[in-house]
Amino acid sequence: MTEILSTQNAKVKEWAQLLEKKHRDKQGKFIVEGIHLVSEVLRSDWDIDCIVYDTEKGIPAELREDIDHYSGGAQYIAVSEAVLSKCTDTKTPQSVFAIVYKRNSLTERLLEINHSLVMVLDNVQDPGNVGTIIRSSDAAGATGIVLGKGCADLYNPKTIRSTMGSLFHLPVIESDLSELLPVAKQKGHLVLSTSLQASQSCYEFDFTTGAWIVIGNEGKGISAEVSELVDQHILIPMQGQAESLNAAMASTILLFEAMRQRIS
Structure with missing residues (x-):
């Protein structure tokens, strides 16, 4: 487990850039926000870079079972509410988001x-x-x-x-x-x-x-x-x-x- 509290952290800046298409294309990644969508991607065969969650609230209980069954190598990172707010698109910041790799063409x-x-x-x-x-x-x-x-x-x-x-x-x-x-x-x-x-x-x-x-x-x-x-x-x-x-x-x-x- 890693903890990041500053919005000036280099990794946080990379995540925030994913709100723009040009950076999603450049990094080959995108953001999935909220418990429901993070659960869906955990239960899929998509590759997850990391799961980011509120350090004060911890990993949502609703995701525990999905995380236990996920076979990928995602990193789990606790962050401050300010970081969550900077990296998410919704007006009310979600307590968890995932950084997911784009897929090769099917x-x-x-x-x-x-x-x-x-x-x-x-x-x-x-x-x-x-x-x-x-x-x-x-x-x-x-x-x-x-x-x-x-x-x-x-x-x-x-x-x-x-x-x-x-x-x-x-x-x-x-x-x-x-x-x-x-x-x-x-x-x-x-x-x-x-x-x-x-x-x-x-x-x-x-x-x-x-x-x-x-x-x-x-x-x-x-x-x-x-x-x-x-x-x-x-x-x-x-x-x-x-x-x-x-x-x-x-x-x-x-x-x-x-x-x-x-x-x-």
């Missing part, structure tokens, strides 16, 4: 899975939407997620909080869709998207054979470049006067219809 693994159900996000910029789609994908048993260029950073603290730990349950990769989708199509994956002009309802489409479902930007939809790579469009029927659905809501509807078909 692209090849995702491409080789037959009949896969993959959510593909094209320039979805809101961290809450990205995180919620990851969470819904996990709940519906999706195979994985692809974040294209322009999407909210996967390791943004707001994105991570919105996933509620689902980030650690299924493959999530970042890729250039103009390069990845043609390869997916060559591997036999159907690239699907929604359109108000489509004639086939999502409830009529057969999801049992799999699909890579493209969800576009909150205001502009999918880009012209990505649209050219879509094999088929389907419609989410609506009876009211709403013009369209939120990206996360539309994703959830499609995911759970796919789940219904795939488990029946």
